[in-house]
Amino acid sequence: MTFGDPPGNLWAAMRDVWIAGADMTRVGRLAEPLQDLMAVAAHAALRSADRERPDSIVVATMNPEEFLGDGNFASNVATHMGFANVPVIRVETATSSGAAAFYAGFAQIASGLAHTVLVVGGEKMTHLPTPKVSELIGRSLDPYERSYGTTMPAFAALVTRALMARHGVGERELAQVAVKNHANGARNPLAHFREEITLEMVLGSRMVADPLRLYHCCPISDGAAAIVLTAERATVRVAGIGQGTDALALRHRESLTSFRATQAAASAAFAMAGFGPERIDVAEIHDAFTPFELISLEDVGLFPPGKSAAATLDGETSLEGRLPINPSGGLKARGHPLAATGLAQIVECVWQLTGCVPRRQVQCSVALAQSIGGPGTNNWVTILESRPGMRSHAAPISGHPRSKPASRTPLQLIEHLPASRCPECRLVAAPPTRWCPRHPVEMTPTSVMGGGEVVSFTTLLSPPAGFRSPLHIALVDLVGGARLVCHGDKTQGLRIGSWVAIEAVGNVYYFSHLGT
């Protein structure tokens, strides 16, 4: 059973869930830290929703532990964006984490646990070498199949070769998906790739995992996207949402050329919506590899089995065609910042439904987003419907990210330490933070005197790698108001209330005891 088949008539009394705002950053090789990208997307989505603060936040990231070395990421990013006191959870289902987080937020509103939920997803990978990124993404696969060196491209290639044998899908059909999606990406100012390509370029690109070539595969991208969900009526309603799953191992699947997980998700989403695929005007489809778009179009029910390839070659899925697919450029051209992707698809659907994407606008009132998690093991279908006559809050501004992160001044060996001050609550932070740790207000640069009073301290006898034992760490309240963490040579004689001088050596603060 999936969510499409609840026992009894559970949905009858479920609260409607609406989309009050949506926004995203540019996708590509971005220099900003992930926390900044997610904060920019989140604040832009809140502005577009005309909301200052959500009741609850759901964060999607696939693997910040290994991409960035940061854990507890829900708290990390909520604090960074100024929402340290808003309840936050992180949801993860591999490459569909953004869609899964959207669903978790949907459940909070539908149950009445929350009234306004911010869902924000992002990933940053381009700072790592490609083989490392491939290895980390490949851990989504069955561990045993992975032990053979199977990566995501290898998985996709195994599926593709079977697809090409069974349905007569040829090289031109596979290549046309890329050509079409690059043509759409060229009209999207936020896309990773904004150049059109030709069939010949796809067919001449280097082989990655036979029969898949470079231009059949989506890029490695950074980016973030955010949605504001609400229980109040707005322009766009979530009409249906469905999840489907499948066995982790490819070798245990019933079919190689369709994904049971997408079929189950679509069936559940249409059951909740109360209508069928014939109502869909535009769709964002998970084309991490071009054959996945062809497979997904049939799995979702937008084309009959075996018909999506010819329809693609005939232009039915182009921007001007009968059923435009991936107007954003899809994963192939807009890019695939993992946990941002499921939300970026929904952002595009919201923008299409509210008529604010001029060069790629599709006439539509119902849109569908489909997301694939890992090797097709945890897939989602989300159906959105516009309600004409409602005022639209969703108005994207091109040229994201809209503001640059504050520059990070290196600390110097001086008695004044760089800091930042909240213009509202007066909290002082050293080193400076961009947003106030207590609420989402941009901090003002300032400096503080390098002296203060010990609030607490410890001597750590089993310090982590790279530190000598014993390691002396103190918390100090500076005269200027900031609370600092710092190192010292010794804590002997130190007490809470002791006065210490602080100096910065490079990036590191040190205290020295001045007596109590």
Next chain:
Amino acid sequence: MTFGDPPGNLWAAMRDVWIAGADMTRVGRLAEPLQDLMAVAAHAALRSADRERPDSIVVATMNPEEFLGDGNFASNVATHMGFANVPVIRVETATSSGAAAFYAGFAQIASGLAHTVLVVGGEKMTHLPTPKVSELIGRSLDPYERSYGTTMPAFAALVTRALMARHGVGERELAQVAVKNHANGARNPLAHFREEITLEMVLGSRMVADPLRLYHCCPISDGAAAIVLTAERATVRVAGIGQGTDALALRHRESLTSFRATQAAASAAFAMAGFGPERIDVAEIHDAFTPFELISLEDVGLFPPGKSAAATLDGETSLEGRLPINPSGGLKARGHPLAATGLAQIVECVWQLTGCVPRRQVQCSVALAQSIGGPGTNNWVTILESRPGMRSHAAPISGHPRSKPASRTPLQLIEHLPASRCPECRLVAAPPTRWCPRHPVEMTPTSVMGGGEVVSFTTLLSPPAGFRSPLHIALVDLVGGARLVCHGDKTQGLRIGSWVAIEAVGNVYYFSHLGT
């Protein structure tokens, strides 16, 4: 605003959520893989709930990527336990992930999205060196404070020293928490530590992070716990649930000696329950470090500010006291398998409320569980209430885990390959799996002939580290029915439908082409 303060009267129409079953594994240094531990806990909880299959699963693990090297863990563990086709998401909020997953499951039932939800959490860490585990757990802290070598024990020590200065909490009070919780753990057959300890042993144990000693700290543990939530009336009802958050950096907190996140969570949970702390008969509290139990008792409202230490020394929180705290032994003695912990606390509460923990039974009808995420940034309070007169499904059997995982026979260089067969759907898996990948049925050992037909294949030109390029990978349907992934020397001349012979060299399958 927290969930304690919804706009309008949102909760009025919220569906009641009940607990139909609960169970957990032993906690300690365990040899079984995490997937086995979680499967054992999940199937035991389903049996205690008299349910064969949930509508939906929520998985809690804190960091399987780095503890185990596995991603896409929701699909991984659901497939392993035989629920490959049940919708599953993973929820993570650092050390409170179990409580957060419980909340996500609660939202699915309360909204009507699902009728029966399995929530299962687990962690496995003891196979890694302690400094590595500490480093990984320490990534929950503010990155800047971490750059000073601050670990979780250092964080706790900073808090403890401030606590000892402000409320007159002495060494004996801190030590008594450990003495009490070890005394309780000695009565819990599933606890990590089952020996009583004395005040002198605590005060004489080695210093870890001054002023915290070894016996003030919980152990590193493996284990798993599971709960079955349902929309049907059962013995135990979820009366209230609340989440609270706080700034990641200790230096940005308003107080060092109380956790805002716990206070907010408690306030929200009691608001939903519609009663106050005076109704609580027993509580499981997050005593990762003994001072946290004293702080949390006051933050939750079970003791007035400044009163918990003396009350502990006076025996008020012992098993025979006025308000028994941590009858399971708490994190200190039962153990702290990270993402399992929030659920293990709830399992203990369910067992207490249904009267099935003979040597540590407390007379109770309302129980509270409190969980801390990371450095007190993402905390949860859950309140459970028993409804007398309902039949109890929750009946734990001591001596978990109840069944041992199937032994893993190493593959040999033979023409018959070890495999397993599902007695119901006849699926054959090679190498053998314990549960059927398609449904939760235990597989029967068998063997299959080492020859079959190529279903798909690829040549990977950018293989992961440790593999030579080009890497040939094929999917083969064996004569005996299993589908295999295997390596080969070349794919030249190979086609879908080609016949290949399979041999196992050590753990690895290789194909050789027999012609088409």
